[in-house]
Amino acid sequence: MSWWQRLLGRGGTTKLDPARPDLVVVASSFDDAEACSTALGKALDWSADQPVVLRHHLRVPVGQVNAVQVIAAQIGYDTASVDGADPANLVLQRVQVLDALHCSQERARIAAVAHRHEGDVLGWDALQPAERPR
Template identity: 40%
Template sequence: MSLLDRVRALFGRAQPEPLSPDDPALVVVAENFDPSRAASTVLADSPGWASTDQVVLRHVLLLPADRVDEAAGLIGQDGYELRGPVAGQDGPLPGYHAVRTQVVTPLDCSREHSRMASLAQRLGGDAPGWQLMQPRPEPPAG
């Protein structure tokens, strides 16, 4: 247990359970598939995004089939899980999702998308966009 974990436990501020990418309550609260739009603009225009809460950050990757294992190993070093192939991706390359749970800022979204785009390009693929998913807000009681 780290010192920070001990301090949080002492003061009753335990870490929340990480979101699961498989949680059926998750909905897309923000996404960007337009390279000309800044992540800060996308997130500012996304009223469903709770900026202080965890999200599942999901990058869409189009990868050659013979490079998928290599991609999974590389992104796994940064805590991402590669899933797929996913249905509904048109084009010559199959689509995959790189997913990771975290709290994000606009800078995080931009930086991570840039890294995914660079990785995909090095492997002969593409990273057309990203999505943030959070649990659907509970309706107000009453």
């Protein structure tokens, strides 16, 4: 993979099935004040050179869920889950190689989408297979 594909979080190493049953949370932050670099610095089992399933946890009014899903799909996110409550708890996910810069950028991007649709971001987490080659 070229340096620019890695920089953009795209390319051949992002072959990770988000539905794998052996995925575990390797990094997370549900604190608005915590920097992604801090959260990733505390992550003990995260492999920086391997793709993750990056998930953003949002709470949005039920009437805004579809609009958020449409915008999220345009930037490469799928809906991992959504409940029927109002406001709805919505989890958006995508597979990418993760570093502090891209985590911060994605966090800001998703926060902007949620804010424009009267919602909040609760936090994010990153998943990788429990057993992976080192």
